[in-house]
Amino acid sequence: MGATMPVLGIGGILFRAQDPEALGAWYREHLGVGAGLAAPDTGEPEEWMWKAQGGPLAFAPFDADTDYWGANKQVMLNFRVSDLDELLQTLRTAGVDVTTRPDWDSPETGRFARVHDPEGNPIELWQPPEA
Numbered sequence: 001m002g003a004t005m006p007v008l009g010i011g012g013i014l015f016r017a018q019d020p021e022a023l024g025a026w027y028r029e030h031l032g033v034g035a036g037l038a039a040p041d042t043g044e045p046e047e048w049m050w051k052a053q054g055g056p057l058a059f060a061p062f063d064a065d066t067d068y069w070g071a072n073k074q075v076m077l078n079f080r081v082s083d084l085d086e087l088l089q090t091l092r093t094a095g096v097d098v099t100t101r102p103d104w105d106s107p108e109t110g111r112f113a114r115v116h117d118p119e120g121n122p123i124e125l126w127q128p129p130e131a
Helices: 021-032 083-091
Strands: 078-081 111-116 120-127
Touching: 021 111, 021 120, 083 120
Parallel strands: 078 120
Antiparallel strands: 111 120
16 A cells, blocks of 8 residues: 555544433543543643544454344444553442453453443453553
């Protein structure tokens, strides 16, 4: 692919919700994701944007019949995290159901956990391996 492509990265994640305000509040409260928030080392928050750290991002179409997440959902979100254990403890304390499986983790790819937002959307939490 010799030519430089003009796409620089993900500019947004937009999806339908039964109750957008409540769902947005859940993401802000439990994951620190949403408008007006900024990840560490990204500067000051901006009113309409979530400022995320740059880094690896998986873009992967899956087979239509994948069992990697529930068949009733078209998409699974994946968030890169810095301290999976701390986040999982916080989520469990807040009453969020967390799933972990040893076969999801490996030294090559890192560690993973799954949660679902209040509308049942699957969320994969990924702590990449140490560099």
